[in-house]
Amino acid sequence: MFNKVVIAGVGLIGGSLGLAMIRRNLAREVVGVDPAAENLALAERLGAVHRAGVLAEVLPGAELFILAAPIGVTLGVLEMAIPYLTSGTIVTDVGSVKGRLLERARKMVPEGVYLVGGHPMAGLEVAGVAGAREDLFEGASYVLTPDPHTHPLVLDKLKKLIQGIGANPVEMAAGDHDRAVAAISHLPHLLAATLVNTVTAEPNPDQLLKLAGGGFRDTTRIAASNASMWRDILLTNRDRVLETLRQFRGQLEEMEQAIENFDSQQLVYGLERARNVRAALPENRTYLKKR
Amino acid sequence: MFNKVVIAGVGLIGGSLGLAMIRRNLAREVVGVDPAAENLALAERLGAVHRAGVLAEVLPGAELFILAAPIGVTLGVLEMAIPYLTSGTIVTDVGSVKGRLLERARKMVPEGVYLVGGHPMAGLEVAGVAGAREDLFEGASYVLTPDPHTHPLVLDKLKKLIQGIGANPVEMAAGDHDRAVAAISHLPHLLAATLVNTVTAEPNPDQLLKLAGGGFRDTTRIAASNASMWRDILLTNRDRVLETLRQFRGQLEEMEQAIENFDSQQLVYGLERARNVRAALPENRTYLKKR
Numbered sequence: 092m093f094n095k096v097v098i099a100g101v102g103l104i105g106g107s108l109g110l111a112m113i114r115r116n117l118a119r120e121v122v123g124v125d126p127a128a129e130n131l132a133l134a135e136r137l138g139a140v141h142r143a144g145v146l147a148e149v150l151p152g153a154e155l156f157i158l159a160a161p162i163g164v165t166l167g168v169l170e171m172a173i174p175y176l177t178s179g180t181i182v183t184d185v186g187s188v189k190g191r192l193l194e195r196a197r198k199m200v201p202e203g204v205y206l207v208g209g210h211p212m213a214g215l216e217v218a219g220v221a222g223a224r225e226d227l228f229e230g231a232s233y234v235l236t237p238d239p240h241t242h243p244l245v246l247d248k249l250k251k252l253i254q255g256i257g258a259n260p261v262e263m264a265a266g267d268h269d270r271a272v273a274a275i276s277h278l279p280h281l282l283a284a285t286l287v288n289t290v291t292a293e294p295n296p297d298q299l300l301k302l303a304g305g306g307f308r309d310t311t312r313i314a315a316s317n318a319s320m321w322r323d324i325l326l327t328n329r330d331r332v333l334e335t336l337r338q339f340r341g342q343l344e345e346m347e348q349a350i351e352n353f354d355s356q357q358l359v360y361g362l363e364r365a366r367n368v369r370a371a372l373p374e375n376r377t378y379l380k381k382r
Numbered sequence: 383m384f385n386k387v388v389i390a391g392v393g394l395i396g397g398s399l400g401l402a403m404i405r406r407n408l409a410r411e412v413v414g415v416d417p418a419a420e421n422l423a424l425a426e427r428l429g430a431v432h433r434a435g436v437l438a439e440v441l442p443g444a445e446l447f448i449l450a451a452p453i454g455v456t457l458g459v460l461e462m463a464i465p466y467l468t469s470g471t472i473v474t475d476v477g478s479v480k481g482r483l484l485e486r487a488r489k490m491v492p493e494g495v496y497l498v499g500g501h502p503m504a505g506l507e508v509a510g511v512a513g514a515r516e517d518l519f520e521g522a523s524y525v526l527t528p529d530p531h532t533h534p535l536v537l538d539k540l541k542k543l544i545q546g547i548g549a550n551p552v553e554m555a556a557g558d559h560d561r562a563v564a565a566i567s568h569l570p571h572l573l574a575a576t577l578v579n580t581v582t583a584e585p586n587p588d589q590l591l592k593l594a595g596g597g598f599r600d601t602t603r604i605a606a607s608n609a610s611m612w613r614d615i616l617l618t619n620r621d622r623v624l625e626t627l628r629q630f631r632g633q634l635e636e637m638e639q640a641i642e643n644f645d646s647q648q649l650v651y652g653l654e655r656a657r658n659v660r661a662a663l664p665e666n667r668t669y670l671k672k673r
Binding site: 212213214215231232234259261263270271272274275276278279280281282283284285286287288289290291292293295296298299300301302303304305306307308309310311312313314315316317318319321322325326329332333335336338339340342343346347350351353355358359361362363364365366368369370372374 | 613
């Protein structure tokens with residue numbers, strides 16, 4: 092159990108972390124910090140934090156400091172926090188990109204403060220603390236990116252917390268994480284948005300959208316996510332995203348060639364390969380079942 | 383209310399149509415025809431048809447004949463049915479591609495038999511009558527592709543049936559339908575499969591798949607669909623699919639350029655445009671809510 096936990100940024104992720112930690116008795120005190128006063132008030136009312144505070148007042152003596160602000164402002168929040176961080180505090184973030192962010196953060200944090208990157212692989216297309224839920228992380232992978240200097244006890248504490256909120260801790264090097272999420276998370280977002288834009292560029296988009304069935308809805312659901320957050324993620328992970336896009340284009344060309352050439356065998360091979368992998372992927376997310 | 387309805391092919395779609403018609407009292411007698419005896423038996427047990435039969439015996443005097451076999455064998459089934467079709471029978475299909483199929487079908491059906499193409503915009507990634515549900519079409523669009531010779535009374539009967547099963551009839555020219563579904567249905571399938579194949583082509587696919595969150599799951603759900611059915615759909619609608627693929631590639635290049643050039647404004651414009659359209663799309667499918 093953590094003593095005092097400070098969460099900077101009580102949106103969907105920060106709020107859900109707070110909710111889970113409070114309801115599951117994983118922290119004695121959870122304090123929320125957020126530039127939007129109405130966000131903070133709502134977080135308090137929802138029980139996502141015990142109380143609201145400001146960095147200068149709440150950070151000294153905190154056992155855990157979670158940077159849960161949008162990725163574009165994470166380093167700015169850390170910068171503001173630096174003067175008030177005291178020795179022994181564990182600092183972690185929830186950013187979708189780890190390499191560059193952590194490199195810079197590592198240069199900022201003072202001696203005696205433990206920094207370990209984190210990334211819960213959970214989310215919803217809704218934003219804000221209003222959508223926060225205690226079970227958001229249930230069954231999800233939660234990546235930690237320790238480096239050789241990470242203290243084993245610190246890593247252990249974070250892993251216990253992650254298990255406590257129902258998620259599965261996965262240790263990876265920051266660079267491996269960034270390459271992985273480019274393919275498994277950033278590429279899907281890009282494709283979903285591009286698919287919607289392709290349909291709306293057609294001559295009669297309203298009639299087309301009227302025909303949309305469950306397939307189109309599922310495939311494009313994440314295109315409803317916050318645009319500026321995803322711009323920041325895609326640009327922060329630019330090189331990996333461009334690389335995975337190149338891979339995707341190669342695969343798409345193979346499918347296109349098969350259709351172009353009426354190559355039934357090649358086409359069914361590509362579809363079947365995907366089918367086998369996707370059908371074997373468990374639908375084990377609690378929050379999906381509840382919706 | 384229809385008198386005798388014959389459904390050829392009691393899979394997910396045919397079975398769900400039968401279930402809906404029987405439970406909602408839209409047909410006095412629903413007879414199932416299927417080459418797979420165990421399919422037919424299951425359909426009977428589930429109440430998706432009143433009884434099983436063979437074309438030669440059940441078609442004469444039928445008021446409605448629904449071709450619900452996979453698209454690759456639809457014309458073959460129609461060919462077998464031709465000798466037993468009697469004057470006044472309405473023939474419709476549920477195929478995902480209409481133009482070429484209907485052109486050929488029209489040349490086959492005898493004088494006095496009414497042919498109207500149909501396509502319910504509903505489906506699930508499961509196949510077979512075991513997945514059939516009465517509410518599969520609830521809130522879905524159901525396309526009809528009448529031509530100038532279609533009898534208004536015939537069209538009216540089909541529209542009433544469609545409304546009876548909870549769907550919304552949409553009239554379109556066959557060619558317009560094929561172009562629309564290429565973008566709204568066939569392209570999403572192709573992208574979902576290609577996305578899965580891109581991930582599995584990465585160096586460590588199992589670890590990547592462990593990180594998959596709700597976004598990847600949603601985006602790729604339809605990749606679990608039947609591969610040979612989708613091969614047939616994609617090849618039958620080849621020219622439209624290739625055209626929509628070209629459009630998609632153009633849109634994807636724009637996004638790629640924006641990322642490549644760190645063009646934050648262009649990127650957020652693309653993401654925001656998609657977000658606005660997708661967020662406005664209602665999640666109104668009953669079967670989605672029930673899962």
